[in-house]
Amino acid sequence: MRLGLVRREADARDGRAVRVGLTERGAALAEGFGAGTCRRAQALPAGPSAAERERPTVLLxxxxxxxxxxGVFAESGERRR
Known part of the structure; x- marks a missing residue:
């Protein structure tokens, strides 16, 4: 709230609840961030190679x-120790 990006207001149906939302300034900042992120992602090289895509799977x-x-994570027919 200090930066004026979000607003809080009491929930009309539940006095215990507080609704939080973006102000116009916050929405504009979020929109710019999203657009910038998409632009940077599109500027990246073609994407990970097959070996790079396989690496997280092997590590996991x-x-x-x-x-x-x-055992639900075991390969079919494999017994867990």
Missing amino acids: DRVVRADEAP
Whole structure:
């Protein structure tokens, strides 16, 4: 509220609740941020390679296995220790 980006108002149906929303200034800032983010994303190179896309999957698999996650994460026919 100090920057004038959001407003608070009492909820007409529930006196305990407070509604929070963007002011015109806040909405304009959010719109500019979104447009800038899209512009920067479009300026990026073609995207991750197949190896780069695979890396998070491999790392997540290692985390799940190291944490001994429930058997629902095991490969078909694989037994969890």
